[in-house]
Amino acid sequence: MRQPTLVDIARRVGVTKAAVSLALNGQPGVSAATRERILAIANEIGFQPSSAARALTAGRSGAFGLVIDRPARTLGIEQYFMQLLSGIQTELAGHHVTLLFTMAENADDEIRMYRQWWAQRRVDGVIVVDLQVNDRRVGVLEELNMPAVVVGTPRGSGSLPVVWQDDQAAVQMVIGHLADLGHRRIARVGGYGKYWHSALRSASFTEIAAEAGLSTATAEGDYSAGYAAGATRELLESERPPTAILYDSDVMAVAGLGMAQRLGVSVPSGLSIVSWDDSALCELTHPAVTALHRDIAAAGAMAARMLRKMAAGGAPGNFGEPAPELVVRGSSGPVG
Amino acid sequence: MRQPTLVDIARRVGVTKAAVSLALNGQPGVSAATRERILAIANEIGFQPSSAARALTAGRSGAFGLVIDRPARTLGIEQYFMQLLSGIQTELAGHHVTLLFTMAENADDEIRMYRQWWAQRRVDGVIVVDLQVNDRRVGVLEELNMPAVVVGTPRGSGSLPVVWQDDQAAVQMVIGHLADLGHRRIARVGGYGKYWHSALRSASFTEIAAEAGLSTATAEGDYSAGYAAGATRELLESERPPTAILYDSDVMAVAGLGMAQRLGVSVPSGLSIVSWDDSALCELTHPAVTALHRDIAAAGAMAARMLRKMAAGGAPGNFGEPAPELVVRGSSGPVG
């Protein structure tokens, strides 16, 4: 029950494996008649070329890699990554490229992974997420001369191409919405400032709020539900509590909602809540959570497309995602 | 900047690549002195064998595959799969095996994927999840003679080894808990009966509740938050509404909680809620959701271990997971 090879086909047709290879790859050098016989037999026995043999001659593996180094127990990453993965897959599936997907404990593990994959020629490139300020991965990838595309932030990616989102426009939309509702003291609960996207969001948030004449507070933590709940409690129990909070993720927003309810603060009359990422989770709570909606799968697909181009020797430019959409639901309302 | 090969090392040491291969693999046939020089050089230039070349001679790819065929937009799968993936990875990482991970649109796509992976020799085996009654995948995998391990259910896996969970014991715990709290009319909102785990849970639920003298209702749907919310509304608005509902997933439970609150039914005094899978999501709602907790990552790791054994020609037996633990939180209480 061995898998059929070129030689098997060659034997049955009565030619050499070289002829079979040419025929199957649409190269000139075989007559139409012979080509047809070869294709017929190949089809009949269900021939598929060995990926290993292909990889060996082509000098490329036909696979890309993606590593995430947040631990699996942190809630709140699943939504985003599943959608991103889904988008990447749809792009790669049509091109016979597979995706190696792994989780790492920390940045060092992740870098080790990259070096190993590259040295073993297991992947032709990687997609990098969660870029940090002074991210060591960028330097390593540049040094290895390894094709890589960054997803998320417009900054800090060195020479690597980027699929970036316009966080400033997003902040503008949210603050506009809240200001229209009469809010004057707003807060934001986000991720650590070491992540570029957090840092950029924080900067935009403070700046744009100031322009609109709103006072702000910002809390930064580990993206976990627990952190968001704690930060929410602190904000609500402070001297002058905010009347609206923007959370960096859907899970944090839902955790904040839970905490507000626990403290007897009604939403939205006592507190408006807005979530950065949208998901089904935002729709199923009571009240449903107002959220910034963007097409994460599309970003993943674009990143995969750029990486394919890069692995083929090209140099794709950066790509800016379309501005997100603000989906207004029950969790945001006029100051009560 | 080519990656170093055996020949590069051989040239520098002054031997042939055969000697280098023997030395690096710890085979006899090279003197201790030569072996040491070879290892030193290999280490110095950071030699790693090409996975493609290895795969070609070894006749195996050094990779396993996992396909999920629920669409990415269905919320509620992320928790489970991220934990499962994480467990699989930890087991495989130490053995230089990688994981190909893909999403499919439906069972046919998934089967196509298996056939393609196997024909191209991209994977040495697969992990199968979400087994259905009369699942066509099992037959295909058996026919292909492709190593595969099933995660989830004790039934319907044909000749494939299984990592299974004892749903009956779990149901017993939940019903015992609810009966102790004085509940007499309970319901369950689960997945479609075409999935083995749903079917088995439904059977156990009805049977064990009957033994305990409780009346039951069961709703089956697509595992989505929207479905769970709708089913909850129907149950609560029925003639004789249940006083407790068991949901098949954390997301469904949270959706049910949201719906109850929307309808003005207070939890737990008006309705007790229990979730089958536990996650941070269950902790962050108000009230927090009572849940069955099990170690999904451990199950993933076990499945990976069994698959490694199987790919090596062994025949691992089935493995039963330890019984889950019932984590009682605020969403379940005495009948009010």
Next chain:
DNA sequence: TACAAGCACTTAACCGGTTTAGCGTCAAGC
């Protein structure tokens, strides 16, 4: 002294593809 046994290494084949050079055949062109 001769022969066998071991050791350390090389040669060469193999895995399953791709690719280049070369060879025989045939028809067109001068």
Next chain:
DNA sequence: GCTTGACGCTAAACCGGTTAAGTGCTTGTA
């Protein structure tokens, strides 16, 4: 009639490893 060129295919090398068989040298032994 002879060259030229195109065509259709084969032979062989190559990718980067692994491995069985073979070779030359040293050592032990009858």
